[in-house]
Amino acid sequence: MDKLVIEGGKPLSGTVAIQGAKNAALPILAASMLVNGTVIIDHVPDLLDIDVMLDILRDLGCRAEQIGPSVILDTASADSCHIPEWLMGQMRSSIFLMGPLLARFGRVEIYQPGGCAIGERKIDIHLRGLQSLGAVIEEDGNRIVCRAAKLKGADVHLDFPSVGATENIMMAAVLAEGITTISNAAREPEIQDLQHFLNLMGANIIGAGTDTITVEGVRSLVPCRYRIIPDRIVTGTLMVAAAATRGSITLQNANPSHLTSLIHVLRRAGVQVTVDGDIMKVGGASRPKAVERVVTSPYPAFPTDLQSQVMVLLALADGVSVMKETIFEGRFKHVDELTRMGADIRVDLNSAVIRGVPRLYGATVEATDLRAGAALVIAGLAAQGKTVVEQVHRIDRGYDRIETMLGRLGARISRYSSVSNNRVVPG
Numbered sequence: 001m002d003k004l005v006i007e008g009g010k011p012l013s014g015t016v017a018i019q020g021a022k023n024a025a026l027p028i029l030a031a032s033m034l035v036n037g038t039v040i041i042d043h044v045p046d047l048l049d050i051d052v053m054l055d056i057l058r059d060l061g062c063r064a065e066q067i068g069p070s071v072i073l074d075t076a077s078a079d080s081c082h083i084p085e086w087l088m089g090q091m092r093s094s095i096f097l098m099g100p101l102l103a104r105f106g107r108v109e110i111y112q113p114g115g116c117a118i119g120e121r122k123i124d125i126h127l128r129g130l131q132s133l134g135a136v137i138e139e140d141g142n143r144i145v146c147r148a149a150k151l152k153g154a155d156v157h158l159d160f161p162s163v164g165a166t167e168n169i170m171m172a173a174v175l176a177e178g179i180t181t182i183s184n185a186a187r188e189p190e191i192q193d194l195q196h197f198l199n200l201m202g203a204n205i206i207g208a209g210t211d212t213i214t215v216e217g218v219r220s221l222v223p224c225r226y227r228i229i230p231d232r233i234v235t236g237t238l239m240v241a242a243a244a245t246r247g248s249i250t251l252q253n254a255n256p257s258h259l260t261s262l263i264h265v266l267r268r269a270g271v272q273v274t275v276d277g278d279i280m281k282v283g284g285a286s287r288p289k290a291v292e293r294v295v296t297s298p299y300p301a302f303p304t305d306l307q308s309q310v311m312v313l314l315a316l317a318d319g320v321s322v323m324k325e326t327i328f329e330g331r332f333k334h335v336d337e338l339t340r341m342g343a344d345i346r347v348d349l350n351s352a353v354i355r356g357v358p359r360l361y362g363a364t365v366e367a368t369d370l371r372a373g374a375a376l377v378i379a380g381l382a383a384q385g386k387t388v389v390e391q392v393h394r395i396d397r398g399y400d401r402i403e404t405m406l407g408r409l410g411a412r413i414s415r416y417s418s419v420s421n422n423r424v425v426p427g
């Protein structure tokens with residue numbers, strides 16, 4: 001597996017444009033299965049998870065091509081509703097195909113999805129939602145078969161505002177007979193993006209972004225061309241990196257309204273954030289201040305996907321901070337790695353008590369999952385000396401050439417290939 005080598009201690013400076021959002025692009029690509037024809041999706045990031053989604057779509061019989069930031073997807077030749085176990089196991093987002101395939105073929109045969117080891121990540125809310133729409137589900141070990149000659153609109157209440165379940169049920173309901181109401185729905189911006197995409201194809205959905213989504217079933221959809229929203233987690237990662245290195249950066253094509261909770265935490269830490277339309281400037285010339293308590297919760301509260309990155313900033317802050325993780329039970333794996341870099345963090349159940357230290361020191365560390373990996377990269381950028389981050393494929397799931405992006409901001413970061421052990425020169 002590739003590794004990143006970082007010479008730390010250099011404040012980030014410069015300007016970068018934000019990539020398209022992984023968590024919007026993945027369900028939107030899956031939702032394309034609801035239409036018969038060619039869709040073009042623009043501003044799609046070049047990521048391992050996108051490669052896997054396109055492989056799955058090809059396996060289902062689609063023609064899929066990624067040309068730069070655009071994906072051209074022809075779903076007309078799709079003729080399978082079965083996703084092999086080895087493809088399902090490569091990422092969590094393979095589950096997004098359940099709703100669309102069921103709606104299109106009346107049947108879907110899949111396996112439990114894979115993905116980063118950050119918690120148990122059950123799919124019971126997805127399955128109960130589809131059952132409410134009339135699906136009959138059989139589970140046999142890892143294998144799941146779901147059938148419904150014709151889905152029927154229903155009132156679906158989610159026990160928890162699961163992002164993926166909200167999206168899966170929305171997608172299944174688009175071609176169902178009658179009206180579906182999803183209550184206690186997740187409110188993430190990526191759900192609004194999915195609504196915009198589906199409505200552009202002729203769906204009739206209102207309410208995404210609130211906790212009640214109403215989908216009035218339509219007979220069929222028409223193909224469209226659509227541009228993915230900017231990635232709020234990549235934006236947030238860069239903002240934290242600027243603050244942790246005490247640099248000053250400008251982010252273009254960002255959506256600051258998706259990052260209100262992070263901006264609030266950063267300002268409490270003494271970081272300067274200025275917003276002008278889709279441009280954000282972030283500067284952190286002095287040592288950050290501790291933030292008494294940060295709690296991850298569903299949107300619009302503080303996102304779990306930025307928990308590990310912000311923990312690095314707090315590890316360098318003046319004072320004691322507490323970070324509470326309420327979404328995933330296994331999302332503190334970066335703590336051991338940060339401790340090896342000199343951080344003083346104690347985990348007690350789902351809270352981490354972070355005693356800020358003046359500096360971190362370079363070490364060889366492992367990206368245990370996507371965002372843990374991003375946090376270690378930030379730690380490496382801020383640390384004194386050399387940091388080696390191993391298992392970079394996990395970071396490649398969500399960051400489009402992270403070393404190129406950070407290199408543009410002046411970071412001293414290089415990728416070394418696992419095959420040749422040579423430095424990979426950015427293309």
Ligand SMILES: CC(=O)N[C@H]1[C@@H](OP(=O)(O)OP(=O)(O)OC[C@H]2O[C@@H](n3ccc(=O)[nH]c3=O)[C@H](O)[C@@H]2O)O[C@H](CO)[C@@H](O)[C@@H]1O
Nearest residue numbers: 023093120121122123124125126162163164165305327328
């Ligand atoms: C591709 C994508 O958009 N991924 C995001 C999505 O993941 P994902 O859609 O998987 O996250 P969910 O909102 O579904 O999961 C939140 C919590 O609910 C639990 N749960 C979920 C579904 C279910 O059927 N049963 C159940 O118990 C999960 O184990 C977890 O503890 O939202 C997460 C929470 O913001 C983010 O961290 C992920 O980056």
Ligand SMILES: C=C(OP(=O)(O)O)C(=O)O
Nearest residue numbers: 092093115116305370371
């Ligand atoms: C957990 C994440 O993604 P996924 O749901 O695709 O595993 C993430 O993006 O941080």
